[in-house]
Amino acid sequence: MVAGVLTSAVAAAVLAASGTTGGTDSVEVRAQGRFAPPAAFVTPSAITYDQKLVPAGSWIEVTQHSDRKGTKVQLRVKGLKAGYAYGVHVHQKPCGADPMAAGGHYQNKPSQDPGDVNPDNEVWLDFTAQPNGSGRSSAYHDWGFRRGEAASVVLHREQGGAGARLACFSVPFAPSPGA
Ligand SMILES: [Cu+2]
Numbered sequence: 560m561v562a563g564v565l566t567s568a569v570a571a572a573v574l575a576a577s578g579t580t581g582g583t584d585s586v587e588v589r590a591q592g593r594f595a596p597p598a599a600f601v602t603p604s605a606i607t608y609d610q611k612l613v614p615a616g617s618w619i620e621v622t623q624h625s626d627r628k629g630t631k632v633q634l635r636v637k638g639l640k641a642g643y644a645y646g647v648h649v650h651q652k653p654c655g656a657d658p659m660a661a662g663g664h665y666q667n668k669p670s671q672d673p674g675d676v677n678p679d680n681e682v683w684l685d686f687t688a689q690p691n692g693s694g695r696s697s698a699y700h701d702w703g704f705r706r707g708e709a710a711s712v713v714l715h716r717e718q719g720g721a722g723a724r725l726a727c728f729s730v731p732f733a734p735s736p737g738a
Contacts, residue, residue, distance in 0.1 A: 646715035654727035703735025
C-alpha cells in the first residue's frame with residue numbers, strides 16, 4: 560500500500576473529502592459531501608438543484624474500487640425523501656451551478672445509440688430511499704474508467720436512465736490500474 564493523496568476542503572455548508580490510495584494492483588477513491596444549493600462565489604462539490612427531493616445538508620458518499628478485473632462503485636446517502644425512487648448515474652464532467660455542467664453519462668463504449676444507454680454500458684446507481692431517508696446502491700463492471708472522463712454522480716427525478724437533474728456530486732474517479 561502506497562500513501563496517496565488526501566485533500567479536504569470546508570466551505571460554507573460544504574464538507575468534501577476525497578482520497579486515493581493504491582499500489583500497482585488496485586485503486587480506491589472515497590468522496591463524501593453535504594448538498595448545498597449553487598452559490599455565487601463557491602461551487603460546492605455536492606450541489607442540490609431541488610431542495611424538496613435533495614434537501615440542503617443531506618449527505619452523500621461515493622466509493623470506487625478498481626483493480627485489473629473491474630470496477631465497483633458504491634453509493635450511500637442520508638437525509639433524502641423517504642420512499643422516493645431516485646435515478647443515479649456516473650457522469651462525465653464535474654458539477655456546476657448549471658445542472659447540465661456534468662455533461663452526459665460515462666459510457667464504456669461511447670455511443671450515440673439510445674440502445675447503449677443501459678446499466679451494462681454505464682454506471683447506474685438507482686435506489687429507493689428508506690423510511691429514514693437513507694439509501695445505498697452499488698454497481699460492478701468488468702471495465703474501468705478512462706482517465707479524466709468520469710467526474711461526477713448525478714441524482715435524477717426518475718429511474719431508468721433519464722429524468723430531470725436533482726443534484727450533482729463531483730467525484731474524482733480514477734482510471735483503472737494499468738490503464
Ligand atoms: Cu444521469
